[in-house]
Amino acid sequence: MPSVSMTVNGNAVGGDIEARTLLVDFIREHLRLTGTHVGCDTSQCGACVVHVDGTSVKSCTMLALQAEGCQVETIESLADGDTLHPMQEAFREHHGLQCGFCTPGMVMTAVAMAKENPNLTESDVRHGLEGNFCRCTGYQNIVESIIAGAKAMQG
């Protein structure tokens, strides 16, 4: 089996894995970081979004071996101890989640979106979420959360 090494949430990790192992499965099954979720098998739902070298990526679209040497960040990296990241706080404040299953992917997508454009409009956010499904909220509070979270990230 080939071996892989990468940095996940600031920690050097690695191991021997089957070549077909997806990055999401490496994160969930090998590293037991279960905040990254799997909601589909056709790369449509976005529950598995993580950051790879600072870019948001659906971790089901990438083999773990393709992340060799990369900096990977998952939802577990955002909070600073008990202090939530401003985007996480915004989702809570604006009721941007219900069942929570899509939330890690939403938050990771949102953080990347906000880093790229801190002054997001409603239209920017709605189009920016084209890769993320939520079945609970009707999206409105997610949009409000992301706009507010992006502002808070600047402060």
Place this chain on the structure above:
Amino acid sequence: MNNVNIRDSVRRTEDIRFVSGQGTYIDDMNADGQLVGMFVRSPHAHAAINGFDKTDALALDGVVEVITGADWAKLGFGFIPSNSAVKENTDGTPIAVPERSCLAATRVRFVGEPVAMVIAETLDAAREARDLVEVDYAPLDAVTHPVKALEPGAPQLHNGVDGNLCVHWELGDGDATEAELEASDHVVALELHNNRVTAAPIEPRGTLAIPDMETGVTTIYQSTQNIHALRAAIAKILRLENDQLRHVAPDVGGGFGGKNSLYPEPVVTVYAARNLGRPVKWVNDRSESFLSDTHGRSQYTTVELGLDADGTFRALRTTTIGELGAYCGTVGAFTPTGGSARTQGGVYAFKAMHYRARAGFTNTAPLDPYRGAGRPEGSFQIERIVEKAARDLGFDPIELRRQNIMPKASLPLKTAMGLDVDCGDFLTVFEKTLAMSERAGFAARAAKSEENNKLRGFAIAPYLECTGGMPKEHAIVTFSKNGAAHLAVGSHSTGMGHETALCQILSAELGLDMDHISFTQADTDATPLGGGHGGSRGMELGGNAVRQTADEIVAVGKQIAAYQFECEVGMVDFEDGSFFQPGSNNTMSVGEAVSASFNPDALPDDLAPGCMNIGSTFERGVISIPNGCHAAEVEVDPDTGVIDVIGFWIVDDFGTIINPLLADGQVMGGVGQGLGQAILEQAVYDGDSGQLVTGTFLDYAMPRADDMPHMTLDYYEGSPTEKNPLGVKGAGEAGCCGAPPAIVNAVLDALKDHGVTHIEMPMTPEAVWRSIHLT
């Protein structure tokens, strides 16, 4: 202190773990020594099974066991039950409930039906073994259309079920309705289809069964909405006692009715774990979810509305064909019958109504409740026929509705469908929605659209629905000596936020700090009974169970306070977390009462230590009547057929609002699903092969963020119901009752100059374009 009140928008406790990736969903759970299960599913819509060969699968490294349908049949277990509240046909004969085995042994009846389970040391081994189980099928003709299934000569699904008919049923006065229709100046009729959709919670279903070989108790962790009832059902099938199974739901990633039912997979998973003496975990992938989750809606309906020349409604007659799929689901025949009939006629006054349904079996996944379970169908039927009547007869659609809405003064009343409508002010809700929807500027906006070669439309759709689900609920409060409280309930949040809302009720009632209340739901060890989730029952049943338990705690607290105050119990009052004796300086906080409740010396003789730890069962008398009104403004591009829902306004009467933030979430989420049904979603089976065409999120069009409009919400809070102590009416399903007719009628308003009077849901760009250009 973090005391909260009813109607505070308390931020959710559970969010802290959910936004941090610390939630625990079924696939996040693993047990030592765990095996992995996967299901072999039928590739045929209808076939006889001649035999199984599991030799190659068993020979694969890491494969522990393969259980085929034939193996399962030899074990002699029970069948998947169906508990429809409608059990008899109109003529008194029993409805048809065919046997459904957990694993099909001799015949499969839909694509995706489980025929075998493989159990292996790893997921990879299980996946490979699944492909090695050989099943010898002899394909049979299939029927996937609910109307065709009931026609003579259709392929027959079940021996002993003539003509594939499960149920024929009616409600209301057929003769009176016929007489009123005959006496009407106009009778307007419409045929419409309520499209087949699926709940599609983002988390797929799954189960982890952990057997304890010493105690004989198996703990079942399952992504479900209904743990008590399903434990009993699983136990009955496997011929176990209830207490041999503990059933727990961890965090559940959405349900919407799709996780209410008893499915075959958890039953076989529990059996496998007990038989092998090791934990077994099975989790569906998304493709399996589309094939094997229950679907919802699917009715072909004729609606007839009789009205006078001045527009006064006289009678409504609904004739519908529903479907069960291949087998009766857990609620089964109820959805297209009683579930759809109850709220017929919506908010309007009728002299007579009659509802008649037939529903049969098709070679498709079983249908069962999906958010609303019949009420959205009823709401769609009435609002579409009213709109058509207005268009056909030249009435203003707004005015025709205004004219026929049940006046407040007519309440309470029993509708012609037998629904007990106790309170509400439907006309005020209607006017409030209209006022919010900026009608004054519509003409200018429509003109602007026209300049851009777009067509603008508006529609308003009042709705009336009702609650449902298990009529009993239990709550238990257990105090620690330091005053911290633990609340356990049998109701179940799969995202609605009960961990916050129910603790909020307890905090408000007892004056307790929210931060000092912990919470358990969905654990058969935690409450003796529980009705789970369904029928917008969370606050109506769960909330009132908490309220009732709090009342009983206060009653005990008063006894403790009276003992200390040395006064009669009747002289003690309770307010804002304090017991006190008016006219004296005697006071005792809840915390002090809790502390005293553990001290035998501080208690009167008839109270024992721990006496403030109380569990109580709340029982609903009569179901509540949530109601409201939706309005939609849309823009249609006639060149492409694309619909843009631009504005959406909602006023709901849910009685008492416990937490507006969470109520808003329920409404907007429901509208999302309603919009999905109106313009995007449809579960499609190929008519010849019976294959599910919409088997992935690439084919099944779920609403995305840019499909949704900005919604403006408000509440009418002038009519809390007296049917329960909190005055709540239920909020969960309203969104998908109002949204489809509001959106569909708004699109038809936009297309009225093109002579388009009807388009079936989902109103895809193709359907809209065809209606403009090819009719």
